[in-house]
Amino acid sequence: xxxxxxxxxxxxxxxxxxxxxxxxxxxxxxxxxxxxxxxxxxxxxxxxxxxxxxxxxxxxxxxxxxxxxxxxxxxxxxxxxxxxxxxxxxxxxxxxxxxxxxxxxxxxxxxxxxxxxxxxxxxxxxxxxxxxxxxxxxxxxxxxxxxxxxxxxxxxxxxxxxxxxxxxxxxxxxxxxxxxxxxxxxxxxxxxxxxxxxxxxxxxxxxxxxxxxxxxxxxxxxxxxxxxxxxxxxxxxxxxxxxxxxxxxxxxxxxxxxxxxxxxxxxxxxxxxxxxxxxxxxxxxxxxxxxxxxxxxxxxxxxxxxxxxxxxxxxxxxxxxxxxxxxxxxxxxxxxxxxxxxxxxxxxxxxxxxxxxxxxxxxxxxxxxxxxxxxxxxxxxxxxxxxxxxxxxxxxxxxxxxxx
Numbered sequence: 001x002x003x004x005x006x007x008x009x010x011x012x013x014x015x016x017x018x019x020x021x022x023x024x025x026x027x028x029x030x031x032x033x034x035x036x037x038x039x040x041x042x043x044x045x046x047x048x049x050x051x052x053x054x055x056x057x058x059x060x061x062x063x064x065x066x067x068x069x070x071x072x073x074x075x076x077x078x079x080x081x082x083x084x085x086x087x088x089x090x091x092x093x094x095x096x097x098x099x100x101x102x103x104x105x106x107x108x109x110x111x112x113x114x115x116x117x118x119x120x121x122x123x124x125x126x127x128x129x130x131x132x133x134x135x136x137x138x139x140x141x142x143x144x145x146x147x148x149x150x151x152x153x154x155x156x157x158x159x160x161x162x163x164x165x166x167x168x169x170x171x172x173x174x175x176x177x178x179x180x181x182x183x184x185x186x187x188x189x190x191x192x193x194x195x196x197x198x199x200x201x202x203x204x205x206x207x208x209x210x211x212x213x214x215x216x217x218x219x220x221x222x223x224x225x226x227x228x229x230x231x232x233x234x235x236x237x238x239x240x241x242x243x244x245x246x247x248x249x250x251x252x253x254x255x256x257x258x259x260x261x262x263x264x265x266x267x268x269x270x271x272x273x274x275x276x277x278x279x280x281x282x283x284x285x286x287x288x289x290x291x292x293x294x295x296x297x298x299x300x301x302x303x304x305x306x307x308x309x310x311x312x313x314x315x316x317x318x319x320x321x322x323x324x325x326x327x328x329x330x331x332x333x334x335x336x337x338x339x340x341x342x343x344x345x346x347x348x349x350x351x352x353x354x355x356x357x358x359x360x361x362x363x364x365x366x367x368x369x370x371x372x373x374x375x376x377x378x379x380x381x382x383x384x385x386x387x388x389x390x391x392x393x394x395x396x397x398x399x400x401x402x403x404x
């Protein structure tokens with residue numbers, strides 16, 4: 001924590017009193033803490049309290065300048081957003097969570113959050129019925145997909161007298177969670193240009209039907225999110241998926257393997273790394289029917305297939321100084337097949353997914369992988385959230401760049 005810039009946003013909620021202890025503990029551990037508050041937050045705890053605990057003036061609105069600050073009021077929100085190593089919203093009220101989801105910026109806290117490219121941690125705290133409401137849960141799910149870190153609330157007796165989820169976690173838990181995010185938030189990939197692919201491809205049979213696969217795209221999106229948070233300039237080439245675009249990531253939507261091939265070839269020209277997490281179809285119908293194929297009696301139409309372009313193989317032939325990362329999902333002789341693919345396509349790393357150890361891999365928020373590099377060294381990871389797996393992969397890329 002020592003020397004870390006931690007920006008804390010306090011919204012309206014009875015749990016605001018616990019944030020006082022949180023700010024005090026951060027400062028005690030040597031962090032540089034600044035606090036901003038919404039108008040509703042000030043109804044529970046005064047700005048003077050947080051000012052005394054953080055030893056800095058508290059930012060409370062867009063239009064009032066801090067007398068002790070020489071920051072121009074017109075750019076203060078940008079200064080705060082760029083100053084922070086991490087932004088923690090605690091408590092995060094249902095109202096503020098909804099504003100983040102829809103991009104509403106009507107106070108200093110929401111404006112700073114909208115401008116912030118650093119990791120953002122939401123700590124929702126509210127009555128159980130509000131927290132479990134479908135609208136709140138949907139909003140939190142959307143924000144997770146965009147790259148916000150959402151800390152689960154504690155469960156127990158609430159201010160309303162009800163019991164259930166919605167309590168602000170204890171100070172020790174908050175500090176540990178923020179510490180974990182800070183470890184992943186080092187800007188070691190600043191300026192690196194990375195292309196990431198994600199999701200399935202759809203190969204059209206006719207205007208209605210297609211050949212596809214079960215990929216959700218979550219692993220690729222986690223990689224794009226993690227790389228952006230570590231300072232990389234990220235282009236995400238995404239097959240058909242309903243996932244939200246991570247913050248500070250440029251997204252290119254494609255459908256077929258050929259479209260993904262063309263997009264990757266174009267954007268890889270200036271990239272320093274390409275991470276192919278997409279599940280690209282190996283085969284596509286040789287000819288797409290112009291009209292929907294109708295069922296006629298007992299006849300079963302035959303569909304001739306042709307190979308799709310080999311995106312990684314093509315990049316591997318003219319790799320230059322670019323780092324290439326591939327993924328392998330195998331059902332037999334897993335490691336042997338992954339190592340063969342690593343060599344055949346001239347990759348620097350290959351990430352082996354195993355259906356044998358993780359049957360629910362498709363659509364899951366976690367993964368079990370083995371990372372193998374070009375020298376043959378392998379690293380077996382336990383089951384981890386896909387965001388953590390993404391950071392382990394990026395750690396290897398960062399190490400290679402430092403070694404070079």
